[in-house]
Every structure is written in C-alpha cells, then in structure tokens.
Amino acid sequence: MRRRVVGAVTGLAGTMFLAGCATNAPQDTWQPKGPNAKIIDDLQKPVFAVAGIIGIIVTVAVIAAVVKFRDKGQPIPHQSHGNPALEITLTIIPALILTVVGVFTFRTVFDLAKTSDTEMIINVTGQQWWWEYDYPVQNEYGITQPIITSGQLVIPAGTKVLLRQTSRDVIHSYWIPALNGKRDAVPGRVHLNRIEADKPGIYAGQCTEFCGLSHANMRMEAVALSKEDFAKWVANQLKPYASPAENTLAKEGETVFMNQCVRCHQVNGMKRADGTPVIAAPDENIVSGAAPNLSHLMSRNTFAGATFDLLNKSCREDVWGAESESFGAKYLSGVSEECLNQTDLRGWLRNAPAMKPMYANPALLTSTGGKYRGMPNLGLTESDIEKLVAYLLTLK
C-alpha cells in the first residue's frame, strides 16, 4: 500500500515537473518579452522562490509532526499555554518577509502604471467573444485616418504602446503574458494598459475574466513588427477598398457579402451600385452592438476572436517559427489562396455556432429582443460559401 502511494505521489510530482519543461508554451508567464513583463518577472521570481522555500519548510514540518506524533495509543502530552518568545519570533519573521515583498510590490505597481512616456495609443474594446482594436489618428506613425481591426493587435516593436481598454457588454480581461500583466476591460470605463515588445514576433494571450459561454475561445495575439514593417502595415490598412473585377467569383462573393454579412460586418469603403456607402448594422442584430470589421481581413492570421487560424498548418508554422529578422516579411505577406485554412473558414461560414459556442439560436433570443451574442448559422449554400471565400481572399 505504502509503495503504491509513494509511486503515485512521485508520478504526479514528476508529471508536474515535466509539464514545466514544455517549450511550446506561448502563454508562459515566465518568459517575458517586453519591459513591463520583465518588471513583473523581476518581482515574481524572487517572491516565488521565497514562497517556495517557506512552503517546503512548512510542508516538511507538518509531515514530520504528523509522522512523529501520530496516535500510537500514547497518553495525551502535557498541554502548555505557549511560548511567547517563539510566538513573537514566528510573527515578526513573516511580517518582515511580507514587508519586504510589499515594498517591492508597490514599486512594481507604480512602475507598471507609468504612462507619461507613451509613444502610441490604441483603443481596445472587448465584447463577447473577441477584441476590437482601433488606432486613432497618429500622424507620426503614418496613421492619417483611424484604422480598425480585430483578433490581432499589431504594434511596432520597441515602442511604448498604451492600450485604452473598455468593453461593450460584460467585464473582460486583456492579458498577453509575454508583454504585461492582465487588465480588466469594464463597460463604461477606460482602463490603461501599457505594453511593449522587445523584438518582432507574435505573442499569444487569453481573456482572463470569465465572460460567458465562449470565454475560453476569446483569444488575442499581439503582433510586433519592426518600425519599417509597421509603416508598411499601416500603409496597407489605409489602402482604399478595391472591389473585385467584374464577372469573377469574387465579385459574386461581394454580392453575397452585401446581402448577408453586411448586416453585421463592416468593410470600409465598400459601396453599393448607386455609390452609397455600405454601412453595417451590428447595433440592430447583436447584443454588444458590434461585429468584427473585416476590412483587410486577409492581412490578419486569425478570425472568430483569434479562435481559428486563417493560415493553414504549414504556413502558420512558417510565420510563428520565423526569426525576428524575417518575421515581418512573412507576416505582411498575409493570407494567400495556397496558405488559406479553407477547412476552418468554410466550416465557420457553413455553421459558425457549431465551431464556437455562442448564443445564436434564434428560438432562444427572447431575453435579448432577438439579438445574437456571436455569429448565427446563416444557412449559406455551398455555392455561396465558395463565392464568399473567393471574395474574402481579396480583402488584403
């Protein structure tokens, strides 16, 4: 029996230890890739060490006491009132440890709250279950008109970026562990969160405030580009909308988009045949009042709240595994037809709620006045899907 218990405990401890050695862990809190995350890391490592040593001492002491003084039928030992000297010592030592930890923690909190030397502003808005990023006009970065995107936050590396976070529906929390700690996004409030990436690359994150059915699928990725590559990205985002050529499958897809998708999804610059702008109406169909803006969709690598990849497996590995120097060029090449993750994109267009849990059953929307939380099944035909995929591929 004892051998089995020892075996089980050793096995469990070994598994936990080996799990800590995983290399493919993009949300590892122990691998800071920016100054703010390093500030947190500089605090958490010594505190973890101190807490770990104390934890081991306490555990060993408890086990030793349990084993040594276990009930063997001996009489109850003499019950004394206590030992004042020992008790005072055991109070002062933890108090001193906590004071030292507290001083460094306060310093870290104030260091992280510093925003006065911000170099770039991005508004971040959370809703069930995706993140929207809008870039106010900032001429010094070539942003002469607001840019709006979702799923992937694109930033210049080595730049102090201030995220102004809020939410359209419930409380969410923005967390990219490699770049900074987590910060809540609360409806009606603007919370400030500073991030900076040392080098170009992709940094994964996850909503860390339970926000409903698809909370686990509310992901985010920060894409850091060199300043030159970021300028190219900005220039691409500001490119005017180009309608597909006449008599192509993509042009037919544009018509399907205008008939179906535009009820919620905006594509900036799209115009009807009579020249009037096509304005989406997510406020009439969705509880949060917003749906991802799909302008330049294929310049991103993900869709559906960064839940699914727009790139197929080999192309994705090529981008994610790229060295800093070559990363920008690979990311900026966007999603080509050869690299498109056709399976997930077509599956999403075929029946979105089957791929990501959402409140999208029209029969169960009385409490929201018929408004969805997420994307419903649009009942598209295979022909429509074919056309839409061809059209979406033009949104680069």
Add this chain to the structure above:
Amino acid sequence: MFSTGSKYFFGITSLGTVSFAIYMLLIGESAIGATALFGLVAATGLLTALVLATRDGAKDEDGVAASTSAPTGSIWPLVAAIGATLLVVGTITSPLVTLFGIVALLAALIEWTVLSWSERASSDAAYNASLRKRLLNPIEFPVLAAAGLGVVIFSFSRITLAVNKSVGATAFIILGSLVLAVGVLFSTRPNLKRSLVSGICVIGAVGIVAAGIAGAGVGVREELVLAKEEGHYMHQECGAEKSEHFDKLPLEGVSATSSVDTHIDLIDGKLVASVQGIAGDQETITIPRSNATNIVFRNMSEGEYRLVASLGSKMVTDGVKEDVVQCTQLIPQGSEQMLTLNIPKPAEAGKPFTLTVPGLVGQSIEVIVP
C-alpha cells in the same frame, strides 16, 4: 463496508453518472448541462471516497441518551407557511413579495431544523436549549441588529426626503447628538435599570419609525420631484432651457467620476479636449462604435453655455431622416455637465460628428467613430 453516509453519496454519484451518460447521448456533450452533471459526479464521487475513508467520521465514544419527550410548540411552521404563501403570491404580484417569501422560508428552514435537532440532542432540556442558542445566536443577533438598523435608517431617510433640505440636516445633527448622549449616559451609568434602558431604546426607535411612516405619507419634497422630472444628471434637450433643479456638479457622483473618457473644457472662449490616457489637448476624439462613452463639459468662461453633440442622422421612418443631437444643460461659469454618447454607426454614414458650443464660431471638436 459501506457506511450510511457513503451509501447516500454513492447513490447520488450513480444517479449522476447515469444522467450524465443519458444527457451526453440525447442532448450533446457541448451543452452546459453535461458539464454540470459531470461536475456533480466528480464532486459526489470525491465525497463518497472521503466518507468511506473516514467511515462517516465515526468515533468509538459512548452515546448520549436522546430525548424521549415530545417536541415543544414552535412558531416556525407558521412562518414557513407564510413564506411559502408569499413565494407563490409573489410570482404573480411583485418580486419584492417573492423576496420576502424566500427570506421567511430560509429563516424558518434554519430555525426549525436547528430547533428540532437540538430538542433531541440529549435528555437534558436545558442543555438542548443552550445548544440551540450556541448555534443560532451568532446568526440571529447580527441579522436582527442589521434588520433593526435598516428599518431605522430607512425611516430616517423618508423624513429627510420629505422635509426641507436644511431642516433635514438639522434633524440629522440633533438625532445624532441625542444618540451619542444617550449612549454616553448608558455607558457611564451601568447600573441603570434594564427596563429603563429598553424603554428609552424602544421609544426612540418607535418615534423614528412613526416619523418615517408619516414622512413616507407626505412624500418626497417638491424640489426633488421636479429635479427627477427634469433629468437630474442627464439633460438631453437642446431647446429653450426649462430646468431649474439639475445637478450642476455631476462629477460628485461616484459612478461618473470613475468613468469619464473625455473632458471638454471651454476656457477663454476656446474649446479644449483632454482624453484619458492621452497627453496634451486634442482636436479630435476617437470613440468606439456602439459603446457608451462619458464626456464631461466644463464651462470655465464667463456666461452660460452648453455643449452640443451633433451625431449625424438616423432613419425614423422609411426614407425620412432626423438629425441626432445631444446637449448638456445651459450652464454658468464653474459648472459642469456630463453627456453619454453611444454612436451606433461610423461617421462614414454621413456628415462628420462634432462637439460644438452654440455662439462660439470656429470652435469644434471632431468625434471620430471608426
């Protein structure tokens, strides 16, 4: 082998496992119900193992003789019946009645259960009574004290809402001083008769409650009624000023203080925008579409001004459009007002969105909605 407790938990675990399997087969593994049932199975499975391991926490001690006398009379069955009735009546009348029903049922459930258990704890009635007190007094006293205080505070609030503002403040000061004085008297004279102390407390409480009932009967003073009708914090009309009782300092409200996105200041005839988190004055502000955004207008110039948000137009009926305009109150120098903007469409839909002050030429802040 199986103790009584473990049989119970084993039964629930088995039932949960069967339900989980049926649910997975008939409804689907992605449903929340499957997750809940799996959680139930895991939790009760753990409890079964614990109860088996500890053998129901049984100790080899001599038992205590149980009471054989009949249970005493109790008010709790009556309270439970009233609670159940209120619960049912509440479903067709008001949620408040339901709430009272739930509270009464919960109170009866706890009191009645503990009472029944304590009366059978031993053959010693005095010991049983002390057992009941030991368990329930730590709950009863704070709950009763909180309820009593709640009644007094609510009654007093009815008085202050009914009378003139300065009279209310004076009454509050006098009452507070009286409570302090009586408290000092009780603490310095510990030998005062218990009946005298109780009498003073009861008379004081009854007096406040009676005055509160009278205040509630009179209703809220006219000034507050008018302020509510005018929109105490938000004034959305842009026509001729009619309001007198609006709140000129909305930032004194905690919720407003903590959620201002942008301040628009009118300083020496110039309109200046400062956005939270962005250094320096701004000529444009960018706010997300379909998102409630609070903007505070501060008039620091001589004269009365209001901020006007022109937010494009909206379709009211087929083919008929109407301008969307929101305004603050006309406020004097040193005052401030808040506007909550929620813009569902980007400016691309029509003309640019702006914040302006009527009477000021060339002063405008553009609102960009991407």
